[in-house]
Amino acid sequence: DAGVTQSPTHLIKTRGQQVTLRCSPKSGHDTVSWYQQALGQGPQFIFQYYEEEERQRGNFPDRFSGHQFPNYSSELNVNALLLGDSALYLCASSPSRGLNEQFFGPGTRLTVL
Amino acid sequence: QKEVEQDPGPLSVPEGAIVSLNCTYSNSAFQYFMWYRQYSRKGPELLMYTYSSGNKEDGRFTAQVDKSSKYISLFIRDSQPSDSATYLCALMQGRRYSSASKIIFGSGTRLSIRP
Numbered sequence: 001d002a003g004v005t006q007s008p009t010h011l012i013k014t015r016g017q018q019v020t021l022r023c024s025p026k027s028g029h030d031t032v033s034w035y036q037q038a039l040g041q042g043p044q045f046i047f048q049y050y051e052e053e054e055r056q057r058g059n060f061p062d063r064f065s066g067h068q069f070p071n072y073s074s075e076l077n078v079n080a081l082l083l084g085d086s087a088l089y090l091c092a093s094s095p096s097r098g099l100n101e102q103f104f105g106p107g108t109r110l111t112v113l
Numbered sequence: 114q115k116e117v118e119q120d121p122g123p124l125s126v127p128e129g130a131i132v133s134l135n136c137t138y139s140n141s142a143f144q145y146f147m148w149y150r151q152y153s154r155k156g157p158e159l160l161m162y163t164y165s166s167g168n169k170e171d172g173r174f175t176a177q178v179d180k181s182s183k184y185i186s187l188f189i190r191d192s193q194p195s196d197s198a199t200y201l202c203a204l205m206q207g208r209r210y211s212s213a214s215k216i217i218f219g220s221g222t223r224l225s226i227r228p
Contacts, residue, residue, distance in 0.1 A: 004156070033216075035218075040121070040220070040221075041220050041221070042117075042119075042201050042203075042218030042219050042220045042221050043157065043201075043218050044218075045215050045216060045217075048214075048215075056214065056215060058215065090156055090157070092156075099205070099214045099216075100145040100147060100162055100205050100216070101159065101162065102159065102216060103159060104149075104156035104157045104158070104159075105156050106155055106156045107155075107156050109154075
Protein backbone atom coordinates (compact mmCIF):
# COMPACT_ATOMS: atom_id res chain seq x y z
CA ASP A 1 0.00 0.00 0.00
CA ALA A 2 1.58 3.26 -1.17
CA GLY A 3 -0.35 5.36 1.30
CA VAL A 4 -1.33 8.90 0.39
CA THR A 5 0.78 10.37 -2.40
CA GLN A 6 1.07 14.00 -3.47
CA SER A 7 2.68 15.77 -6.39
CA PRO A 8 4.71 17.78 -6.93
CA THR A 9 6.97 17.77 -3.87
CA HIS A 10 8.04 21.39 -4.24
CA LEU A 11 6.78 24.26 -6.35
CA ILE A 12 7.88 27.84 -6.85
CA LYS A 13 5.45 30.34 -8.36
CA THR A 14 5.19 34.11 -8.62
CA ARG A 15 2.41 36.33 -7.40
CA GLY A 16 -0.70 36.26 -9.57
CA GLN A 17 -0.01 32.84 -11.04
CA GLN A 18 -2.19 29.78 -10.69
CA VAL A 19 -1.18 26.39 -9.28
CA THR A 20 -2.61 22.84 -9.27
CA LEU A 21 -1.64 20.28 -6.65
CA ARG A 22 -2.52 16.61 -6.88
CA CYS A 23 -3.31 13.87 -4.40
CA SER A 24 -3.95 10.12 -4.57
CA PRO A 25 -5.65 8.68 -1.49
CA LYS A 26 -4.73 5.58 0.45
CA SER A 27 -6.23 2.38 -0.95
CA GLY A 28 -9.76 1.86 0.34
CA HIS A 29 -10.30 5.53 1.23
CA ASP A 30 -12.95 7.56 -0.56
CA THR A 31 -12.70 10.93 1.15
CA VAL A 32 -10.00 13.53 0.59
CA SER A 33 -9.36 16.60 2.70
CA TRP A 34 -6.93 19.41 1.98
CA TYR A 35 -5.03 21.45 4.56
CA GLN A 36 -2.69 24.42 4.52
CA GLN A 37 0.15 24.39 7.05
CA ALA A 38 2.16 27.56 7.58
CA LEU A 39 5.58 27.30 9.19
CA GLY A 40 5.30 26.65 12.92
CA GLN A 41 1.52 26.22 12.80
CA GLY A 42 -0.89 23.32 12.77
CA PRO A 43 -2.70 22.38 9.56
CA GLN A 44 -5.70 24.57 8.66
CA PHE A 45 -8.65 22.85 6.97
CA ILE A 46 -9.35 24.05 3.42
CA PHE A 47 -12.07 21.68 2.14
CA GLN A 48 -13.16 18.07 1.92
CA TYR A 49 -14.36 15.97 -1.03
CA TYR A 50 -16.50 12.87 -1.13
CA GLU A 51 -18.34 11.36 -4.11
CA GLU A 52 -16.81 14.09 -6.30
CA GLU A 53 -18.54 16.84 -4.33
CA GLU A 54 -17.19 19.43 -1.92
CA ARG A 55 -18.78 18.43 1.38
CA GLN A 56 -17.51 21.18 3.62
CA ARG A 57 -15.15 24.10 3.53
CA GLY A 58 -12.93 26.01 5.92
CA ASN A 59 -12.34 29.77 6.00
CA PHE A 60 -10.52 30.06 2.70
CA PRO A 61 -11.41 32.40 -0.18
CA ASP A 62 -12.85 31.27 -3.49
CA ARG A 63 -9.37 31.46 -5.02
CA PHE A 64 -9.01 27.99 -3.50
CA SER A 65 -10.96 25.37 -5.42
CA GLY A 66 -10.79 21.65 -5.82
CA HIS A 67 -11.96 18.61 -7.61
CA GLN A 68 -12.32 14.91 -6.94
CA PHE A 69 -12.21 12.31 -9.69
CA PRO A 70 -14.10 9.01 -9.95
CA ASN A 71 -11.00 7.13 -8.76
CA TYR A 72 -11.08 9.30 -5.57
CA SER A 73 -7.93 11.23 -6.44
CA SER A 74 -8.15 14.97 -5.99
CA GLU A 75 -6.74 18.30 -7.10
CA LEU A 76 -6.35 21.58 -5.27
CA ASN A 77 -6.25 24.72 -7.42
CA VAL A 78 -5.20 28.13 -6.19
CA ASN A 79 -5.69 31.18 -8.43
CA ALA A 80 -4.14 34.65 -8.21
CA LEU A 81 -1.41 33.51 -5.85
CA LEU A 82 -0.42 35.78 -2.98
CA LEU A 83 2.82 35.78 -1.00
CA GLY A 84 0.78 34.57 1.99
CA ASP A 85 -0.16 31.39 0.13
CA SER A 86 3.38 30.09 0.67
CA ALA A 87 2.94 27.01 2.86
CA LEU A 88 2.96 23.23 3.01
CA TYR A 89 -0.23 21.89 1.42
CA LEU A 90 -1.31 18.59 2.86
CA CYS A 91 -3.75 16.08 1.51
CA ALA A 92 -5.39 13.59 3.88
CA SER A 93 -7.57 10.62 3.01
CA SER A 94 -10.02 8.74 5.16
CA PRO A 95 -12.83 6.24 4.84
CA SER A 96 -16.25 7.88 4.75
CA ARG A 97 -17.28 5.95 7.85
CA GLY A 98 -14.25 7.09 9.85
CA LEU A 99 -13.48 10.71 9.09
CA ASN A 100 -11.44 11.00 12.28
CA GLU A 101 -8.89 8.51 10.89
CA GLN A 102 -7.22 10.80 8.41
CA PHE A 103 -3.93 9.70 6.89
CA PHE A 104 -1.73 12.44 5.50
CA GLY A 105 0.51 12.59 2.49
CA PRO A 106 3.99 14.14 2.59
CA GLY A 107 2.70 17.47 1.35
CA THR A 108 3.58 19.91 -1.41
CA ARG A 109 5.71 22.85 -0.37
CA LEU A 110 4.57 25.92 -2.31
CA THR A 111 6.71 29.04 -2.38
CA VAL A 112 5.24 32.21 -3.87
CA LEU A 113 7.76 34.90 -4.82
CA GLN B 114 -10.04 32.64 21.91
CA LYS B 115 -8.63 29.81 19.81
CA GLU B 116 -10.63 26.59 19.73
CA VAL B 117 -7.53 24.58 20.64
CA GLU B 118 -4.51 25.78 22.60
CA GLN B 119 -1.23 23.88 22.59
CA ASP B 120 2.06 24.88 24.17
CA PRO B 121 4.48 25.30 21.23
CA GLY B 122 7.55 24.35 23.27
CA PRO B 123 10.24 23.55 22.37
CA LEU B 124 10.39 20.82 24.98
CA SER B 125 13.75 19.09 25.55
CA VAL B 126 14.10 16.01 27.78
CA PRO B 127 16.76 13.32 28.29
CA GLU B 128 16.36 9.88 26.75
CA GLY B 129 14.27 7.57 28.90
CA ALA B 130 12.21 10.35 30.48
CA ILE B 131 8.41 10.42 30.58
CA VAL B 132 7.05 13.14 28.34
CA SER B 133 3.71 14.87 28.86
CA LEU B 134 2.15 16.84 26.00
CA ASN B 135 -1.09 18.75 26.51
CA CYS B 136 -3.87 20.66 24.81
CA THR B 137 -6.86 22.58 26.08
CA TYR B 138 -9.99 23.33 24.10
CA SER B 139 -13.06 25.51 24.43
CA ASN B 140 -15.87 23.71 22.53
CA SER B 141 -17.54 21.01 24.61
CA ALA B 142 -19.00 19.47 21.42
CA PHE B 143 -15.67 17.85 20.50
CA GLN B 144 -15.94 14.07 20.80
CA TYR B 145 -12.94 12.70 18.87
CA PHE B 146 -9.44 13.46 20.06
CA MET B 147 -6.39 12.58 17.98
CA TRP B 148 -2.65 12.89 18.32
CA TYR B 149 -0.40 13.24 15.29
CA ARG B 150 3.38 13.15 15.07
CA GLN B 151 5.11 15.21 12.40
CA TYR B 152 8.77 14.89 11.53
CA SER B 153 10.50 17.82 9.88
CA ARG B 154 9.33 18.37 6.30
CA LYS B 155 6.96 15.39 6.44
CA GLY B 156 3.18 15.04 6.67
CA PRO B 157 1.54 14.36 10.05
CA GLU B 158 1.27 10.71 11.11
CA LEU B 159 -1.75 9.56 13.12
CA LEU B 160 -0.55 8.08 16.42
CA MET B 161 -3.84 7.35 18.12
CA TYR B 162 -7.35 8.60 18.66
CA THR B 163 -9.76 8.51 21.57
CA TYR B 164 -13.50 8.82 21.59
CA SER B 165 -14.96 10.77 24.52
CA SER B 166 -13.29 10.71 27.93
CA GLY B 167 -10.84 8.18 29.29
CA ASN B 168 -7.43 6.71 28.62
CA LYS B 169 -6.07 4.75 25.69
CA GLU B 170 -2.71 3.01 25.62
CA ASP B 171 -0.63 1.91 22.64
CA GLY B 172 2.85 0.68 23.46
CA ARG B 173 4.83 3.54 25.00
CA PHE B 174 2.07 6.05 24.22
CA THR B 175 -0.96 6.86 26.39
CA ALA B 176 -3.67 9.32 25.40
CA GLN B 177 -5.85 10.81 28.11
CA VAL B 178 -9.01 12.88 27.70
CA ASP B 179 -10.76 14.83 30.45
CA LYS B 180 -13.87 16.34 28.89
CA SER B 181 -14.99 17.96 32.14
CA SER B 182 -11.80 20.04 32.15
CA LYS B 183 -11.55 20.24 28.34
CA TYR B 184 -8.00 18.95 28.61
CA ILE B 185 -6.22 16.25 26.63
CA SER B 186 -2.78 14.74 27.13
CA LEU B 187 -0.33 12.44 25.44
CA PHE B 188 2.23 10.62 27.57
CA ILE B 189 5.34 9.03 26.12
CA ARG B 190 7.16 6.53 28.33
CA ASP B 191 10.82 5.57 27.93
CA SER B 192 11.31 8.35 25.39
CA GLN B 193 13.76 7.73 22.54
CA PRO B 194 15.70 10.13 20.29
CA SER B 195 13.51 8.88 17.42
CA ASP B 196 10.51 10.42 19.23
CA SER B 197 11.95 13.88 18.47
CA ALA B 198 9.28 15.53 16.34
CA THR B 199 6.39 17.97 16.49
CA TYR B 200 3.28 16.57 18.17
CA LEU B 201 -0.11 17.90 17.10
CA CYS B 202 -3.35 17.44 18.96
CA ALA B 203 -6.45 17.35 16.77
CA LEU B 204 -10.14 17.42 17.64
CA MET B 205 -13.37 16.71 15.82
CA GLN B 206 -17.04 16.90 16.78
CA GLY B 207 -18.51 14.13 14.65
CA ARG B 208 -17.53 11.53 12.09
CA ARG B 209 -20.22 12.08 9.48
CA TYR B 210 -20.26 14.72 6.77
CA SER B 211 -21.18 18.05 8.27
CA SER B 212 -19.41 21.07 9.58
CA ALA B 213 -18.86 18.98 12.71
CA SER B 214 -16.48 16.62 10.93
CA LYS B 215 -13.78 19.23 10.36
CA ILE B 216 -10.59 18.41 12.20
CA ILE B 217 -9.23 21.30 14.25
CA PHE B 218 -5.49 21.09 14.94
CA GLY B 219 -3.42 22.60 17.70
CA SER B 220 -0.34 24.54 16.70
CA GLY B 221 1.96 21.67 17.70
CA THR B 222 4.63 21.11 20.36
CA ARG B 223 8.25 20.61 19.26
CA LEU B 224 9.81 17.80 21.26
CA SER B 225 13.51 16.98 21.40
CA ILE B 226 14.86 13.86 23.16
CA ARG B 227 18.53 14.22 24.15
CA PRO B 228 20.62 11.00 23.92
